[in-house]
Structure formats: C-alpha cells, structure tokens
Amino acid sequence: MTRPAEQAPRPGGRGRAEQHGERFRDLRLRTDEPFTVLYGPGVDDIFVDPDYRVRGLEEVLWRLLRAAGYQRIVYSSLSRPLYFRDADSRRHSRPGEEGRGAQSRAEGPGELMRNPRLSGPLGRLRLGADAAATPAAAAPAPRSVADPFAVMTHHGYLRQRAVRSAVVYTQAAEILRHHQASRQLAGALADQAQDRLGSNRWIFVFRQATLGEVERLVAGQGSYPALSGFLRAQIEQPALGGAFRIGLPEDAELNRLVQQLRLQEGLRVGDWRELEPVLRSFAGRPQRASAWREGLRGLIAEATALDRRAVLDRGLVTSVTPHDDSPWTRLDAMPGLEPVKQHLRALRAQAEAARGLRARGVISRDPGAHHLLFAGNPGTGKTTVARLVGEIFRDLGLLRRGHLVEAKAPDLVAGFVGQTAERTNALIDRALDGVLFIDEAYTLSDQQHGFGAEAITALVQRMENDRDRLVVVLAGYPAKMAEFFGTNPGLKDRNAAWLDFPDYDPETLHTILLGLLADRGLRPDEAAVDRLRVVLAGMHRVRTADFGNARAVRKLADALFAAWAERVGEELGRPLLPEDLPTEYQDYLPRPAPTAADLLAELDHLVGLPQVREFLTGLADVVALRQARGLELAQPPHLLFLGPPGTGKTTVARLVGRLLHSLGLLHSDKVVEVTRAELVAQYVGQTAPKTQEAVRSALDGVLFIDEAYSLAAGPGGQDFGKEAIDTLVREMQQYPGRLVVIAAGYPREMREFLAANSGLASRFTQTLPFDHYPTADLVEILRRKAEAQRYLLSAEAAQRAAAWFEVRRAAQPRDFGNARAVAGLLQAMELRLARRLRGPGEQEPMTGQVAFTAEDVPPP
C-alpha cells in the first residue's frame, strides 16, 4: 500500500509541507491582500510538525512567518494586546531592553531603575512608592498594553518598511468585539486596506468554521467595514488568497502524532501492518489532532497497544479496513458495476503512467479533474462506491485524504441571499482532499429563488479551481441526472465522467438479501430461500423509478427479522420459514390464475357486455395456459373502450383492473380515473409533469382516461392536450407491463385521439366496443337497481318502463344516456311512488316490500 503524500508531490507545496506540516501547505503569506484571515476547525488544534514537535497555532505561525522572512512577529490576544514570542522580535521593537530584568535584581542598596538610561543623584537606585513597599523578590505583575496604544503600535509596525513585520491577532473575534479603542482599530484597518503595504502582514485568527461565519461576525460588529469588505471579497473570490482555512489533520500528521506519542509517552503499536489502515481511518474521520491525541492517550493509560481492534473497541473510529484488504478488492467484490470498475481501472493506468513520467522528470502542470457522475436508482451502491473511490483515488495519489463528505441539496443551499455560495464553499472546504458526494444532485435545479443555481455556480467554480484537491460525485436517478446535466452545461465541461449504476437484477438482490439475513443471524430454510427469490423477482419486476434496490432488500430483511422474532420467541435456533414473509410482500408471490367461472362471477353482476366477457375470459385462459407451462406472463394490453356515455365503461374499467390484478398481470388492482382536467395544465411547461404525475400514480394498476378524445380536441391552436398525449405515450413506453391505460370515449372522436400521436394507435392493441344497451337490458338494469333499494318492479311497470326507454331513445338516438337514463327513470318513479303511498285510500305499509306499479312510471 502506498503513501500518497510521498508519491504525489505537488509543485510548490512540498517545501512548506515538509517544514510546517500538511495543513499549512497552501497558506500564502505573500499576497497582495492587506490581511490574512485564518479560520476553520483546525485553528484551535495542535499541530505535529515534521520534526515531530507538537505545537500550537501561535508557534506554527511564528515559524511560518519567520521562514517567510518576517523579522518582527507580534501577537495580540484579548488579555495580552501586545506580546512577542521571541527575543529578536522584541529587540526590534524595544531596543535597549535586554537584560533589564536581571539588572533590576542586582545586588545593591535597593531596587534599581528599570530604564538603564535613567540615573539621579543617587545613581540608579529606585525610590518611591514601590521601592519601599514591594519586596524586591515580588516583581509587580506585568501590565498589558492599553488598547489605544496596542493599535497604535501594531499600526506603526505595519506601516514601517524597515523591519518586516507581522501582527497576529490570535483571538480576532474577541478582540474585535471587546476592543476599547475600536475607533482607532477601525482606522488602522482602513489604512491597511488602502495602503496594502505588501511586505507587512496583519493576520487574524478566527475560531469560526467558515469564512461566511467570520464575515457575518465582523459585519455584525458594524465597526470594521474595511475588514468585512475584505472578507466579502475573499468569499466571492477565493482565489485572492487572503483567507485560509486551517483544516483537520491528515494521516501523515496523525502518523507523526502516533510516533511522537510512541517515543515520548510510551504508546505501543500492536501490529505495525495495521498502523497504516488505522491512520487512514483516522484521517477519514475529520477530527482535531488534539482529540486524536486524547484518544491515543486513553490507550496509553489503559496500557493498550494501538491496533485495529483497539481503535474500534474504543470507538475512535467506526471502521478500519483490514491491512490485507484494499478498496480494489472490495470494489471487485461488488456485483455488477462494470462501467465503474472499467473507469477506475483506466484511471489507475493513467495515474501509474503519470507516476512513471514524473520519475523521468515530466511533470504535468494540469492536475486534471476526476469528478464523477453516478446515474442510478437508490440502493445501487453509489455511496459505497463513492467511498471506495475516495480510497482508490487516495491510493492512486489523486487525493490526499480520500474521505467522503455526503451531502444533499439543502446542505448546499441557504435560505438567504448570498449565503448559498458560502454554504456550498464551506461544504467543499470540508471535503477538500476527499470526495464530495452530492446525492440527488438534480434537486439543486428545483431549489427556490434561484439559490440552487447559485450553489451550482459555486460548485462548478470549485470543481475547476480545486480540481487537484477535490473529487465531486454527483448522484441521482438517471433520467433526472441527464436532465440536470443538460440544463447545466457548466457541469458537463468539468470533466465529470458519467457512470451508470443499473438496478440490481433479481439474482443479485437475492444474494444481497441472503447476506443481510446472515448478518442478522437468520437461517432461511430451503423453501424460504426459494420463496424469497420469487418475492425479489416480483419486486424487481414491478419496481418503479425510485426502487430502492439494496435499500428495499434491507427493508425486507428487517421485516423478515421482525416476523421471525415474533414467531420463534426465545427459540432462536429456529430457521426462517416461508410463513415469516410479511403480508405486504406476499403480493409478489404468483397467484393461481382465477378460473373462467370466477372471472364470470365478477362479470355476472353486469348486464350485457358480451365482448367484454369474451375478452376477459380469453385473457384468463391464456394466463392459465402460460402458468401451467411455466412461462412468463405476457404484458397486459392497453385498452380502448369505445362507446357512448352510460354504457358501463367506467364500471368495466374498474373491473378490468381487479381482474388483471387477480390474474397476476398487474401488481396492484388500483384504477386511477382521470379526465383532461387531471392531465392538462393551463400554463406552458406544466402539462408534462402533470401527466407524468397521473401516470405514475397509476403505475402497477390501471389508468382510466375518460373522454380521452378531449385531449386531442382542445380549443384553439395553442393547446397543451397534445403535450399530454405525447407525455402519455412516452410514459407508456417507459413502463411496459407496469401500466394498463384504458382510454374511453365516443368511437368517432376517439379516432381523432388516436391520430394525435403516431405511437398511440399501435399501443392500444385491444378495443372493446360499448354499444347502447338493448331495451331489455335497460329494463333488467332498472330492475337490479330497484331491487338494490328493496323495491320490486311489477311486470306492468317493467313493460311501461320499456316503452319509456323506447320513446326516449327514439327522441335522441346519440345522446341517450343508456344506464344513466335508467337512474333518471328510477328517481322519477320513486317520486311518484312516494306521492301515491301518501295519497288517500292507499294504506300499504311504507316499510315492507313495495312494488312499483305501472302508474309509477312517468310518461316519457
């Protein structure tokens, strides 16, 4: 296993990393910027320098500044507004002070003056309040510089060119907040911002995690516009280099920490082969070196050796790759994913070639970008692969740390203007030297107020600028990602490789499930194994765009475990049985096809419809045949119901849904009824999503479009009905076998509907005519409806009703409502019956059986 820090030297950064540690590699102390602002999670940390010394930030900064040629380095904190860490800096500032302390303690008649230049008639003897009152041994507490003079002094140093000076505000936030001479400080800041005395440096150390927080804090003070203006500029243009984020330790530094603790505090390393994976797992967990040190000291205190087991037991990390494992082997172990493996193997070849060239002195200036786009449904291993990609890139020397930062759109987008870029940048900062994995990246397009676009812009910028330190993986559903990619050309140009993550096939899902069950301690018996295979095949068959793949399998595993646990109680040795399959999953099991008689039993409730009966009976027969022969079932056909209103189309559609489901041709028996209103929107661009939504709500069931012709025959030229039809066709194409569309309407108008899209007619393979009911059927329907309400229909009444239907049909042959006319007649008859029963002489009880008589049938 290789050490990326050694194998991937970066021109320009190497020397500093060697001297001061990796975390300061990119700190630029020679910029044209008036200030340098340091921030980030590492500010309060300790740093293990390449010389294995543990230092605080103050000391590290001192070394950096001294190495950069600064002669005078001045610090300022809240309690000590002005102090030095070295004699040289002090000497540059306070000439003639050397050895003063010693002199004042010299042997003599009393305390001496502290200023060697001062001498009175009694020489340098000090007389006065203190000389008599204070014993010579107890030196007075050192005073600190008053704020007005601290600013005056800092400012003076910065303006002076003779001595290269750096002023470091180590507690910048506190100083700015509590400064007693904020007026002067603001003036000095403004001067510095204007003058840009390039050689001198004013450094602010903020404990805030992000530059945006720093900027808000400073802007919130309201007193230091020069500084907050500077900060805004740094946020907007990170390339200015005036702000530097101090991150968390990488494995090289953690290795030094371990070695330092080993040599100085007696930390033992258990298995040296495991040290590297342990360190790598450390580096993958963003945490301060001080926290790691505490954790490791815990090992020392318990006299435990550092190895994989120990760090896992103590919870220092949650996982450590065994030393004999590599991300490559884990990747190879993952089923499928050929395109991904192919891509990474190609990258390895490139990286090795580049390494070989580098050995010959050929160093490419352009590090190249390695961003990736993972297109696949949930649970197809995108996150796992992203994590492996981090480790692999790390091994290839393309990334230093290789940790994974997972994010979703809301993590990048903020609710207020201007904060999105900051939020995005903060997230990217965390992911630097590793992988930023943005799941459902396409949702960035959907964010409100255009903040998503702001995030994308910031992301694209960083993908370009930090391409040597950052791999961005954008993940999401293939179709949405394609759309997202298409609408953001900036992303396309950033060398993001498109990798497909296909859904797992049923067999893989089965393997995954068995693995998960084993992981939970469940032993399915043979029957259960087979049963689960069938269930998974069913799940796979009816999967939608958001099918969870491995995630859905995990859910199944959990459900199985719950059912099993409930059944076996304390007898944990019992195997998992087929009966443990929860009810909701039993739908996926094949059901025996209902017999023709069963089907007709459903149809028996209907009057007439001989062609419908014929069609459904035939379908049931075919299913029974194929099942008997062990063949896969055919896809259910889309249907056209042609006929006037009231001829039972809706009723039949519902029945068809139930029948197809009971035949096992559809996963669900739902029937979604829609009309034009549910498919077509009023504004441009809204129709397609509306139609899509309707189609998807009906998936695995029946979409019943009543009066479908109205889609084609919209008013005016600018009609969105056409768009709805086009979308419908596309969706039908996309979900073969998952959806049955039944389009219903008058035969003539439905011809126009089929003509609206060339693909439409070919998809509706089955047409069922719904003719007018013959009069006898109408009378029969009337009888059934009356009986349903506990009325009898006398023979005279039936006769008179038949006459009524005849007359009506003759009057309006096209618009005759058929079954709807029956309902109208029944209503009128009930009214007349009620009057008759209330009238004089009629004493029939109202509660018992009541029969319609001929006089109850109104005249037509």
Added chain:
Amino acid sequence: MSGRKRIQVDESAWYRLLRSAEQLREVRRDLPKLVEDVRRQARVDVERGFADLRRRQQRSEESVQRLSEQTRTLEAETNQRLQQQAADLQRRLADGVGELRAETRAALDAQQRAMASALAAERRERIAQSTELTQRIDELTQDRALAEELSRAWLADADTMAALIAETLPHERYAPGELAAVLTRLAQARGNHELGRYDAALAVSQDGYHTLGELRVKVEQEDLARRSWQSAAVQAVALVELLIEENAERSVLGPDQREIPGVVLDVDYWSGGGLADFRRLAGAALRRARDEASSAQALQRICEEEAPMFEAQLSDAVQRAGLSQLASQVRVSLADEVAQVLAETAFYSLVDAEFADTDQRGAFFAKLRHENGSEIVLDIERAEPDSGGVVLRVVSLDHDTESEADRRSRAEAIQRALAEHGHQVHAPLAELPPEPEPLAVGEDRYDLAAHRRRGERSEGSTRP
C-alpha cells in the same frame, strides 16, 4: 503639543523618605575625632592665653619680692593661689574640650568662683591679722618712728602693687576707675606722711594697699573667668566649623540603611549654598571669640547661644540638602516608574532624560518615543520646596494622528495605567483647569539638548 496633565504623586512615600533622612540631622556623628581636633586647636589657644598669664605671674613674683615683709607672705600666698587656680583652669580647659556643654561650663564656673571666694577669705583673714598687729603696735608703742616706718612701708608696698596692677593687669576692663580711686587715696596718705601725720598715713596706706590687693585678685579672677569663656567660645565655634566641614559631604544611606557606594550628599549644593553662609558666619564668630576685646558676656553668648544655634541650623541644612537630593532621586524614580508604565501599556521607549539645565535640583524631563514617531515627555517638578509633592506632566506629542478623540483615549489609557499603579491621578485631562505655560522657556522646555548646553555654560556654578 497636547495631553499635559498634572499628577500629584502620593505623599506617603515622601514621608517614608523623610524619616529615613532624619539620620542626616545628626551632624556630630564622628565626635571623638572632632573633639580631638578641637582639643588640639584649643590647646594651642589656651597655651597662648596662659603664656601671657605666666609672664604676668612672673612679674607679680618679682613685685612680691620687692614688697615689705608684712605683705610679702600674704601676696606670695595669693600669688601661689592664683597660679594654682590658673594652672588648674588651664589644665581643665585643655582637657575638658570634649565636655564643653553648658552644664560643664557652669560647673567649671562654680569651681572658679569657689576658689575665688576661698582666696578672698584667706586674704581677708591675713589682712585682719596684719591690721590687728598694726593696731597692737599702735597701742603698745605709740611710737612715731615706728608709725613713720610702717607708713612708708605700706606706701611703698602700695606703690609696688599699684604698679603691678597698672602694668600687668587689664584692670580697666574688669574694674574701671578703681585703681585711680585707690591711687588718689594713696596720694592723700603720702601727703599726710610727708606732713608727718604718720598715723593717718598709716591707716590710709594700709587700707589702700589691701584695696589694691583685692583689686589684683578680682581682676585676676575676672580675667581667668573671661579666658575660660573665651576658650569655651573658641572651642564651640571651632567645633561648629569642624562640623561644617565634616558635614559638607555626607554619605547617603539606601533603603537598606547602608551607605550607597560612590554617592555623597554635597550639602552646600543641595542646600542651595547654605553651607557657604555658615562658613562665613562661623568664621566671624571665631574671630570674635578670639578677639581679646570681646567681653566675657559676649563670649558667653557665643558659647551658649550662637554655637548651638549654628549647629542646629547646620543640622537643618544638612537634612534639607538630603531631602532635596532624595526628592531629586524621587523625580527620576517617578520618571522611571511612569516610563515603565508607558513602556508596558503604551509601548513607548525611553530615549532621553535630563534635569532642567542639568541641575539636579530642578525639574526632570524624560523623553519617550514610540516607534511610530510619537513622543511623550514626562515633566516632573517639585510641587513646593520642602514638600514631597511632585507635579508630573505627561505631555504627548502625537505625530501619527490629529484626532482629538484618539489623543483623548490615549491620555485616558495612560491615566488609567498610572492610577492602577498607585499614582494619584486627580482628574482626566479634559476636566483640568487651564494651566499657564510651565516656564518662560516654553517649547524650549522640552528641548533636552538645550538644557544640556545651558548646563555646560553654567557648569561649576550649580554643580560643585
């Protein structure tokens, strides 16, 4: 120029210094050595004075030899007494310099007086004896011849005594007109004698002689007393002179109460020339003490009043000089303190410092510079003479900003820092009442090079 502010510095520190300067008041720190010096000086003086006395004694010895038998013994005894008394005084004076305190002086005086009265008593007794003898001769003999002889003898003795007094003793200083009065009476006696009135002559001449004898003793006594005072006065003033020289340079003690090596207190310089005045006054007093014309009272005053006063004043001057020096050091220390505060809180560095005109007794200036070119001058003056108060002005010369707000906030920061360090800061700059320009030199006040030039020109006049 902006940011001038007065800061009165804490006085308690000053009082601490004041206590430590108290030791300076003790000007007689090395008394035995001083006394030895004075004693050596005094011996010469006393020796010189008593040489006169011895010459006089010799004359009086010779005179006594010329006296008649009747008075020779008496006068010889008196001589002996007087010589003994003088010798005694001489020895005491020469030896007792160290104890020249008032009480010692008084004791000496009393002793002298006792000796004088003893001598007088003895004389009175002897005179009474001789008078009785004379009367007895009168009664027994009534002999004119004897009377004549005795009268002549007394007259001759009186002449001898009168001559001795007139020639050797400063009788006119101590008993003006008395000798003349006696001589007048003796002239009467001589007239009576020549007229043969020997009895009358005898009585007057005898009385005259005794009066002369007493006059001699009195003058001798007075003279001895004055000599004693003179010697004491000379010694006292000489001691003061010595003390002046001895204290012209004092060593300086540090807070640890040990001498600071290499540091001296030049009392004359630090007291503003006070020591030179003392030298002049003490010289004059010494001349007066040595002047033979000075009266005993004057000498006594020199001894008992002037010399102690000089010493007290010297003590004051030394202390004042010491405090002045300490105050100067305090100013520099304050500059150091403030410079340190400014170095720490404002990052200014001290670049230059000087006393006004390089005179350490005056104001002290310290110049601090910031790397950006801004300057601060610390201007530290004594508030009033002999007070520990210091006026500190912090004068900011900001070259990097013209903003009043910036300057104000810096000035306030300085004040805060100084206050935190225990320097009383009275009021922020903005609330200070308007102040006059501190000195006529104006802007030049903070030109330290100019101060050095002026200091060089007047070198020697200010610095010793």
